[in-house]
Amino acid sequence: MSKTKRKVKKKDFNPEILVFCCNWCSYAGADLAGVSRFQYPPNMRIVRVMCSGRVDPSFVLKALKEGADGVLITGCHIGDCHYISGNEYTRDRFQKLHQFIIKQLGINGKRVRLEWVSASEGKRFAELITEFTNQIKELGPFKVL
Amino acid sequence: MKNITESKSGSKKELERKKLFSDAFKYLDKVYEPNLRNILKRCYQCGRCSGVCQVSKVQKFTPSKIIQLILEGFEDRVIESGVLWDCLTCNQCLKDCPEQINFADLVRMARYKMRHEADQNPSEMVAHKGIYTTISELMSRPYIEPDRNLDWIPKECKITDKGDTLYYVGCIPYFNFEFENLDNIASSTLKIMCQLEEEPIVVFKEESCCGHDLYWGQGKIKTFIKLAMKNIEMFEKAGISTIVTACAECYRTFKIDYPNIFDDFNEKFKVKHLIEYVYEKWKQNKIAFKNPNEDDKVIPFTYHDPCRLSRFLPNDNNITEKVREIFKEFKKLGYEFNEMLHNKENSLCCGVSSWMNCNEKTKALRYKRMLEAKEAGEIMVTSCPKCNIHLSCIQNDFENIASIKIMDFSEFLVDHIEVIKDEDNLEGKV
Structure with a gap:
């Protein structure tokens, strides 16, 4: 929240980020990032799902409710889905989630993001996590009591 | 960064959360009876509730048996079995009960108990994977300030932030996520009201949920109280005296459930359903x-x-x-x-x-x-x-x-x- 005062200093703030990775592309990408020893911030927790289409919008809201500062959903590139069209559904669903729920609840849209990462993009995965973590750090904690 | 396994008890976070909840605790006694037996004592087992129960026609569900079990002291067994999650709270049994025992109220309190004492979580039973109830819960948080879409407002209608008459829209803007044409309800209601009121109507951009679903369905009474406090604060700030709504659930919540918690709610605000509103205007020619x-x-x-x-x-x-x-x-x-x-x-x-x-x-x-x-x-x-x-x-x-x-x-x-x-x-x- 931009309006509320941050109690924690920017440097001390360690965001808690939830990442959904699809089993076939993004999880393998994360694996590759690890194997290749690319460095990225340790603030995120990965949940492996079989397809990004498995991620229901309610999972995102529940994560935010339980105290996540940001949620990132990653899946195969459009056209590469192991289940042919799973990620297309995700894309449509998340466009709606942003438009009707995240925006109307007054949550900053940058906290929830959908990205495509393939199995060979280990470097990109590391960069993406770094960038997203920095972005959340700039936004500050979601839950300011 | 904290380890995942590290427990959070005793931390500063916990204390602050407790502070926030203490307000809600104060009001809990007004709508919650810890001993379920106390509200059922008048029952003499005529069994009419089981006869008219609408759920009993499609599955095994016998309100009279549940009441008798609780009266005989097997309350914990009823709570543990989780059978009361099945009730539709349609209140058909109250209508036919000779002793006016409010079974829906019992269900509401039992659900609170099932959730908080027996640690049951009915998330699998909630439709649409619980997305709408999660939205309501998020709205009860003090750090959420909804920024609702007002595109549905017809061009000829004027709205303000402060005024006398409020149109309480409810959850309709969020339903657009999955359902179609519901905006039409909101815009038609506002059109009717605009024609009849001289002053511009109040429509809030930062309106919160009334909390009905959390109160009756989810057993989250404390969250409901927090939502109620948030809403009342918003109404008072805008100087509202009449609340008009087109939603049956919002109407019942404002008319009966809020006054149960906050005694002078009804003195301060007049609550009308669109039907009442139109009827009155019609009778006034x-x-x-x-x-x-x-x-x-x-x-x-x-x-x-x-x-x-x-x-x-x-x-x-x-x-x-x-x-x-x-x-x-x-x-x-x-x-x-x-x-x-x-x-x-x-x-x-x-x-x-x-x-x-x-x-x-x-x-x-x-x-x-x-x-x-x-x-x-x-x-x-x-x-x-x-x-x-x-x-x-x-x-x-x-x-x-x-x-x-x-x-x-x-x-x-x-x-x-x-x-x-x-x-x-x-x-x-x-």
Whole structure:
């Protein structure tokens, strides 16, 4: 929240980020990032799902409710889905989630993001996590009591 | 960064959370009775509740047996079994109970107990994976300030932030996520109100949920109290004296559940459903009904009474009669009002309440209701957006009932209203 005062200093703030990775592309990408020893911030927790289409919008809201500062959903590139069209559904669903729920609840849209990462993009995965973590750090904690 | 396994107890975070909840705790006693036996003592086991129960017609569910078990001291067994998650809280049993035992209230308190004492989580039973109840919960947080879409407001209507009359929209803007055409309810209601009020109507951009679903369905009474406090603070800030809503659930919540917690809510705010609002204006000779299309064809239509506007209100509240009086007037306009087999206080349930129990068993209830509607007319009017959603949903599954047009009361009325201006009145008298 931009309006509320941050109690924690920017440097001390360690965001808690939830990442959904699809089993076939993004999880393998994360694996590759690890194997290749690319460095990225340790603030995120990965949940492996079989397809990004498995991620229901309610999972995102529940994560935010339980105290996540940001949620990132990653899946195969459009056209590469192991289940042919799973990620297309995700894309449509998340466009709606942003438009009707995240925006109307007054949550900053940058906290929830959908990205495509393939199995060979280990470097990109590391960069993406770094960038997203920095972005959340700039936004500050979601839950300011 | 903290380890995942590290426990959070005793931390500063916990203390701050406790502080926030302490306010909600203060009011909890007013709507929660820890000993369920105390509200059931009048029961003499006539068993009528089990006879009329709408759930019992599609699955094994016997309210009288549950009451007897609790009275005999097996409350923990009832709570542990989780059987009370199945109740639809349609309140049909209260209507036929000779001792006026409120079974829905018992269910509400038992759900609180099941969630907080028996650690049951019904998240699998909540429809749409619990997305709408999660939204309500998020809104109760102090750090969430909703920024709602106001694109549905018709161009000719003026709205303000501060004023006398409020149109409480409810959850409709969020329903656009999965359902279509619900904006129409909100825009029609506002159109009707705009024509009748001289002052601009208040519509909040940062409106929160009324909390009905958390209160009845989820057993989250404390979250409900927090939402209530947030809402009342918002109303007071804007200086509102009349709240008009087109949603049956919001109406019941404001009319009865909020005053139960905050004693002077009813003195401060006047709550009206759109039906009451239109009825009053009609009786004051401020509006007349007209038919824009001049066809000779008579259209038969029927009305579905939502439980929140019939059985859930005290007996002296005659909304069911008022709406029928309005519909009688429609006979002149080429409409024919037919009653369904079950009507008024006996009307059948739409099958889902508070997003709980949407399954194949309750779908049978909805199908039954739609068959009754089909016999009665081409159009089915209802005054609860949720009934509208649930009954439209079943139309996708069965072709034989797909022809019935389900409309909200506001949508049905908006084209048929004519405002009588004061000048016209004077001429008429002369």
